[in-house]
Amino acid sequence: MNYLPVFVNLRSKFVLVVGGGIVSERKIQLLLKAGAKVNVLSDNLSPNLILLKEQNKIIWINDKFHEKYLKKIYLVIAATNNEILNQKIFEIANKKFILVNVVDDLEKCSFIFPSIVDRSPIIVAVSSSGTAPVLSRLIREKIEAILPFKLGNVANLAGKLRNTVKNFFLNCSDRRYFWEKIFNGSFVNYVLHNNLKLAIQNFYSEMKNDSTLHGELILVGAGPGDLGLLTLRGFQVLQQADVVLYDYLIQRDMLNLVRRDAQCICVGKRVNDKKSWNQKDINNLIVELVMKGKKVVRLKGGDSFIFGRGGEELEAIKKIGGNFQVVPGVTAAIGAASYAGIPLTHRQYSQNLFFVNAYSHDFSNVIACLSLSKLSYTIVIYMGRTKCELIVTTLNNHSFSIKTPIAVISQGTTMKQQVLIGTLSNLVELINQSTSPTILIIGKVVYFHDKLKWFNDINK
The missing domain is CATH 3.30.950.10 (Tetrapyrrole methylase, C-terminal domain)
Structure with a gap:
């Protein structure tokens, strides 16, 4: 491991950025987002940095670099075209044990900026140790697609409820099991859809372990064939499933997207095939699994509500008072x-x-x-x-x-x-x-x- 990934608290800490150009802008935006107090040392500023200065978001030091400007600085970034100056900043910062990053010069960096997925307070950082930044960006984009944009709201609410769980479950393993159940259940979905009232109700219901059914049916339209047409929400749900019931029309590669420890059962129907499942048996299996507390994903080709009998399967769950939701798909037509x-x-x-x-x-x-x-x-x-x-x-x-x-x-x-x-x-x-x-x-x-x-x- 070339670098130890560490999340640094920069809130209210002074950071020095040497250079006032476009490259500096990108670093400064990240630093400001982390709550740092940013000093910019440069004889000129880009238009965007001038705007930040006018808004009192950065402190502009119109001067040449001098060692005195490193006083009380937590970390420093050198973003200039002057290699001699960059070398000087690197050497002085190292002597003072100040973290330093010389942009686009890996050998002169005691820390590097990773590609960041921001779902604050959930933060995911991806790095190639500076060897392939474009690859890191592509990996970050894939992770961006997986994580819901409002995931941070889930973490924030869970943080507020943390002491409640700690006081209710005295055993550490019991608390861990509870949170796993919460984060794999309806609680997350309620928060993502801004229904905090139902989220809180679900939280206390799960905590008291009442007799309410905890299983759930999720209809997912897999699209007409191309894996790329599976929706983002559909992919996220496949990662949460305990059991996936799929049809013959589903591309086998799509099953590779399912959580590894989930059970996959083919319940496909074919004309004149005596081994095909009939709809009544499928409905009964869904009901049985949901009553056992399983999160069941019913994966159908195209869209579940276009000649897919999705409505019939939801009716079966509705009769037992079970939970369900629907993820639309791109229909075959x-x-x-x-x-x-x-x-x-x-x-x-x-x-x-x-x-x-x-x-x-x-x-x-x-x-x-x-x-x-x-x-x-x-x-x-x-x-x-x-x-x-x-x-x-x-x-x-x-x-x-x-x-x-x-x-x-x-x-x-x-x-x-x-x-x-x-x-x-x-x-x-x-x-x-x-x-x-x-x-x-x-x-x-x-x-x-x-x-x-x-x-x-x-x-x-």
Whole structure:
């Protein structure tokens, strides 16, 4: 370990920054955020530093560097273009045992600035020991994406409640177990959504260990295939799950995002597959796990509320008085169409959009209503693969021309995405050429594919 990571309390401590340019600005902003009293030694200041001086946030010393300016200084930063001066500052600071950082000169640094994720009072610092600062920044960005922006509010509230827990649980291990339960439960979610009243109620309920169900169901839409389309909130929830119930449409790589000690159970359904789970059994399993106090993530392809039976699963939990929440996902129609370069609505060709399930009992009636309407629209058909002949017959019977443009998109948004363009007359043929899962898009907007396609092209 080249450096020992240490968090230094700079509040009300004097810091000297030598140099008044843009490089100094970045360091000074960090120092001010930490509560330091910043002296800037330079014969000129950048516009932003002049503004800080006028606001009395920094002290400007318009002079040349002299050893006297290091008196009562806690640490010093040299941000000048003068290598001789930087060397001098480094040597004098070292002799006086003052921490020193010469910007962009690692050998002249007794401390370095890490990449910082600020969720105050939660602070995460990432460093490559000065060898690859850009890599540190990229790692920081990934951590930024994981940690909720209001996480600091959770820490602040927990800090205020800390003595209450200490007085209630005399045993250290009991306190640790309680906090683990709190931070993995609804308490955090309530705070993140600014519902402090419910957060406090949940806190005292958990502390008294009453009979309230502590399990929870979270519906998570995994998106249409590309892992990058999983929402930030969805990723955070996967990291908290005790059990993940997933479908066949879920990309296997997505399960690598699940907490390592979580249990993953496939409850997928396939047509004519006797081993497939039925919805009643899935609902019963969810209820059983939640009643055991488990945080259950129901991971579904696309969005849970678009032909995903998410509502039915929530109803099952609602009946037992269980807790639940929903994390929306990018539905297959939106994702597949976007990656195929097909705008589902267009001011000239389609001002209305209809999602239709080919397995719906009133599929024919829906098509009949659309055929009678004078709207300009796009139809997106889910689960149409095994119903393609019925789709052709139904559309034909309701005055849809055999020249009606159709796109068949299979494995949308993935590296195996395939887009086949044709008309109603050759839909069956297109379906036979495609692989599962597929989604059908019907309407004039289909013709935009040749003009606006992009995803398959960049992956060639």
